[in-house]
Amino acid sequence: MAMTLDTTALDATETRATSVSNxxxxxxxxxxxxxxxxxxxxxxxxxxxxxxxxxxxLVPPPSRVFATIMELARSGELWRHITTxxxxxxxxxxxxxxxxxxxxAISGYWGIARRLxxxxxxxxxxxxxxxxxxxxxxxxxxxxxxxxxLIAVGVFFPVYLGVMGAILSVDRKIVEVGRTFRLSGPAMIxxxxxxxVLPAYVVALRVGLGLGWMFVVAAEFxxxxxxxxxxxxxxxxxxxxxxxxAAITIFALLGKTxxxxxxxxxxxxxxxxxAFRPSGET
Amino acid sequence: xxxxxxVGKTYPNGVHALERFTAQIPxxxxxxxxxxxxxxxxxxxxxxxxxxxxxxxxxxxxxxDISAPHEKIGIIFQEPRLLPWLTVADNIGFGLSELPxxxxxxKVAQALARVGLSDKAQAWPRELSGGQAQRVAIARAxxxxxxxxxxxxxxxxxxxFTRRDLQDxxxxxxxxxxxxxxxxxxxxxxxxxxxxxxxxxxxxxxRLFAEIDVGLARPRDRASPLFDAVKRRVLTTxxxxxxxxxxxxxxxETVGAWW
Ligand SMILES: Nc1ncnc2c1ncn2[C@@H]1O[C@H](COP(=O)(O)OP(=O)(O)OP(=O)(O)O)[C@@H](O)[C@H]1O
Ligand SMILES: [Mg+2]
Numbered sequence: 001m002a003m004t005l006d007t008t009a010l011d012a013t014e015t016r017a018t019s020v021s022n023x024x025x026x027x028x029x030x031x032x033x034x035x036x037x038x039x040x041x042x043x044x045x046x047x048x049x050x051x052x053x054x055x056x057x058l059v060p061p062p063s064r065v066f067a068t069i070m071e072l073a074r075s076g077e078l079w080r081h082i083t084t085x086x087x088x089x090x091x092x093x094x095x096x097x098x099x100x101x102x103x104x105a106i107s108g109y110w111g112i113a114r115r116l117x118x119x120x121x122x123x124x125x126x127x128x129x130x131x132x133x134x135x136x137x138x139x140x141x142x143x144x145x146x147x148x149x150l151i152a153v154g155v156f157f158p159v160y161l162g163v164m165g166a167i168l169s170v171d172r173k174i175v176e177v178g179r180t181f182r183l184s185g186p187a188m189i190x191x192x193x194x195x196x197v198l199p200a201y202v203v204a205l206r207v208g209l210g211l212g213w214m215f216v217v218a219a220e221f222x223x224x225x226x227x228x229x230x231x232x233x234x235x236x237x238x239x240x241x242x243x244x245x246a247a248i249t250i251f252a253l254l255g256k257t258x259x260x261x262x263x264x265x266x267x268x269x270x271x272x273x274x275a276f277r278p279s280g281e282t
Numbered sequence: 283x284x285x286x287x288x289v290g291k292t293y294p295n296g297v298h299a300l301e302r303f304t305a306q307i308p309x310x311x312x313x314x315x316x317x318x319x320x321x322x323x324x325x326x327x328x329x330x331x332x333x334x335x336x337x338x339x340x341x342x343x344x345x346x347d348i349s350a351p352h353e354k355i356g357i358i359f360q361e362p363r364l365l366p367w368l369t370v371a372d373n374i375g376f377g378l379s380e381l382p383x384x385x386x387x388x389k390v391a392q393a394l395a396r397v398g399l400s401d402k403a404q405a406w407p408r409e410l411s412g413g414q415a416q417r418v419a420i421a422r423a424x425x426x427x428x429x430x431x432x433x434x435x436x437x438x439x440x441x442x443f444t445r446r447d448l449q450d451x452x453x454x455x456x457x458x459x460x461x462x463x464x465x466x467x468x469x470x471x472x473x474x475x476x477x478x479x480x481x482x483x484x485x486x487x488x489r490l491f492a493e494i495d496v497g498l499a500r501p502r503d504r505a506s507p508l509f510d511a512v513k514r515r516v517l518t519t520x521x522x523x524x525x526x527x528x529x530x531x532x533x534x535e536t537v538g539a540w541w
Contacts, residue, residue, distance in 0.1 A: 173359070173361065174363060176333055176359075176363070177363050177365065177376075179333060180331060180332075180333065180351050180355075180356070180357050181377045182350075182352075182353065187379075192365070195365070196367075271406075272366050272407075272408070273366070274366060274406075274408035
């Protein structure tokens with residue numbers, strides 16, 4: 001008995017030690033790996049311009065892009081553009097997610113609803129979403145509402161498809177476990193279906209968010225006086241490539257950050273997953 | 283008492299999977315069902331579990347008709363079917379959600395100790411070996427204390443050694459509350475080790491072919507000559523059941539003493 005106790009204690013300290021070093025690796029080294037490539041490219045371009053290899057007029061070096069960002073930030077303009085765009089994406093994403101989740105869940109859960117609803121949704125999906133722009137402008141005006149609507153449409157489809165597909169592919173064997181324990185309808189949804197669809201739902205949310213960012217640019221191209229998309233158009237019309245690149249960089253940062261936020265918030269819910277992890281991940 | 287009366291099942295695609303299966307299983311008996319592939323064993327078990335409905339006949343436990351899952355019946359499948367998003371402890375407590383938290387925790391802890399997995403309480407199902415996972419499945423089915431526990435080839439995915447271990451384990455657990463066990467298996471050894479009575483089925487359509495009383499005292503010695511004799515009897519019966527030239531030995535209702 002003492003023997004077994006001892007070895008388990010030893011095991012425990014050992015795993016704790018490895019998990020601590022693992023955590024450190026997770027927190028610092030692994031994200032660092034991801035920035036190696038962009039940093040190298042940026043540095044190479046910077047050197048190319050600096051050494052006179054290129055004049056950097058059409059493709060300004062990172063330092064100039066950075067200076068532009070700082071300038072915009074100092075005048076306070078940058079925050080205005082960022083918050084405007086974020087608000088639009090947030091509102092459109094929220095609406096798209098709510099509608100997509102509701103309709104997707106209904107279509108996935110009730111066969112009749114699916115037969116009734118799904119063909120129409122699929123037909124609508126076949127329309128390139130940008131094609132709605134003129135109609136939305138006519139219906140909703142050129143201000144925020146039409147922009148948010150366009151983003152919501154973009155977010156809606158991947159979320160709808162993701163939720164419906166996830167529900168339809170829930171393993172019958174797992175559902176039977178719920179049945180043998182006589183779960184009621186709501187309990188079955190809460191205790192079996194929801195957790196089972198969660199991983200696919202998170203993926204759908206992330207795809208939806210990506211489309212949200214794509215559509216906010218489209219929306220801001222159609223006549224906006226502020227927002228990051230406006231910065232792009234403005235940079236083009238005034239011939240300021242550094243401003244365009246600045247806006248693009250910020251898009252990249254915001255897109256990545258919001259995506260990472262979804263990942264971060266949902267990670268504790270998905271710890272149980274038994275998924276393929278490429279070597280080097282824990 | 284689990285009473286199966288002329289239970290039949292025809293699937294919507296026209297497959298006649300089960301015909302007039304009749305058996306009386308007294309409370310606490312261990313019955314093994316054995317038979318060739320496709321002779322309706324799983325079909326029968328799923329009907330008794332209330333997962334599928336029998337097309338004809340009746341299934342009753344203590345005179346209650348079974349047509350949907352019932353609290354007196356538990357089932358263990360060939361795969362553990364643990365819920366991957368719940369820890370081992372939460373999986374075992376899955377059927378106890380009406381109980382107050384403290385009582386549930388105590389029952390789960392007891393069950394974990396009983397199947398020897400106390401140290402795995404907080405592990406995820408993916409971190410278990412096949413045998414451990416199946417032990418969790420057994421614990422999950424047993425904690426609500428069903429009167430009838432159905433097992434559909436529960437150990438067939440495991441190696442011979444683990445299988446033996448789990449058979450002994452199952453007997454231990456059975457001795458606690460003595461539920462009725464109905465066990466489908468392909469393993470004659472397993473049937474003779476565990477069962478009081480072996481029901482042999484034959485296919486097309488699936489029906490009862492013969493029943494054999496094991497009549498060995500417990501604990502059973504796998505190496506004893508008596509054990510061997512019973513095993514041989516089951517094997518010959520099984521062979522006869524698969525031989526198309528052998529007629530049904532008797533009408534299903536009176537098959538008891540065919541030899
Ligand atoms: N869901 C289903 N729909 C249609 N036919 C089915 C279904 N399930 C089983 N069958 C058919 O019913 C018959 C009996 O199947 P069942 O699964 O009960 O056999 P079994 O005795 O459990 O076989 P095994 O030992 O291989 O598990 C088979 O012919 C099978 O093809
Ligand atoms: Mg089967």
